[in-house]
Amino acid sequence: MSAILDKLLKGQKVEWKTLGEICKKIYSGGTPNTSKPEYWENGTIPWMSSGEVNLGIIYQTEKFITELGLKNSSAKFVPKNSIVIALAGQGKTRGKVARIKIDLTTNQSLASLTFDEKLVNSDYVYHFLESQYENLRQISSGNGNRGGLNLQMISSYQIPIPPLDAQAEIVRILDAFTAITAELTAELTAELTAELTAELNMREKQYQYYRDKLLSFSDVSIETDSNRQQQTATDSIMRTTNE
Incomplete structure (x- = not known):
């Protein structure tokens, strides 16, 4: 200023x-x-x-x-x-x-x-x-x-x-400049807020997607391990019976 x-x-x-x-x-x-x-x-x-x-x-x-x-x-x-x-x-x-x-x-x-x-x-x-x-x-x-x-x-x-008339003109110009600056700042802030919100929403969706994939993979792994343990126990029983 x-x-x-x-x-x-x-x-x-x-x-x-x-x-x-x-x-x-x-x-x-x-x-x-x-x-x-x-x-x-x-x-x-x-x-x-x-x-x-x-x-x-x-x-x-x-x-x-x-x-x-x-x-x-x-x-x-x-x-x-x-x-x-x-x-x-x-x-x-x-x-x-x-x-x-x-x-x-x-x-x-x-x-x-x-x-x-x-x-x-x-x-x-x-x-x-x-x-x-x-x-x-x-x-x-x-x-x-x-x-x-x-x-x-x-x-x-x-x-x-x-002079007073010059003071008044300076005030008019600077008040207008201040108003424009405030308006542009508000618009920029709104745009940045909207962009940040969109980015955060996208990141949240990515997080949920990979979280769900990870949980699905863990469930499959746990189920596979359980089935493997059950099959091993069954094989042991069958061998004992045959002997």
């Missing part, structure tokens, strides 16, 4: 700014005490965990908190059309970015970025930050999977800002 974005920005008049300069606010959330049921049970406020950032676009969350949980924790409301960045998380989560399409709250491992849409297109910022995934991980404090981003790192991160 980075190479595509670079081409789309080529020839555009851009102004480099930090995220801190273009954001209305950058802040993290919190987690209500999980040992207090009244903070979670029958909750109606969407609460996003860092792992959900991998979805890319957030229309709903797995968990909800109550008004009491919100009041007694560091969780904060994040308005829709904001962006979240994973400050920490397992595996490849750190540095991932997601677009928020509902009002929600987040845990402390997510940084929320809110914007004035009259000044900057939040979807453009999303696409740019998505292209910066490897760079965001590299600037993380610590080494390997144990590193972490912080709000200061996010605030000081620089982004090229073209």
Whole structure:
């Protein structure tokens, strides 16, 4: 995605700014005490965990908190059309970015970025930050999977800002590209799954065929051995009788 974005920005008049300069606010959330049921049970406020950032676009969350949980924790409301960045998380989560399409709250491992849409297109910022995934991980404090981003790192991160109409066109192109990529990936996955299923079915039939042949051969062998033993016993009796 980075190479595509670079081409789309080529020839555009851009102004480099930090995220801190273009954001209305950058802040993290919190987690209500999980040992207090009244903070979670029958909750109606969407609460996003860092792992959900991998979805890319957030229309709903797995968990909800109550008004009491919100009041007694560091969780904060994040308005829709904001962006979240994973400050920490397992595996490849750190540095991932997601677009928020509902009002929600987040845990402390997510940084929320809110914007004035009259000044900057939040979807453009999303696409740019998505292209910066490897760079965001590299600037993380610590080494390997144990590193972490912080709000200061996010605030000081620089982004090229073209005119709003150019931002909107870039978003249109990249959204279309993302949709096509997702569709092709789904089709390829379906084809591979179908081919694998057919191959497994064929292998199962081969297994059953050779298993049945082997069992049939064993039955014949056992029967032949039994007949041979019976014939040997009969011959012995006949010899004894004749003597």
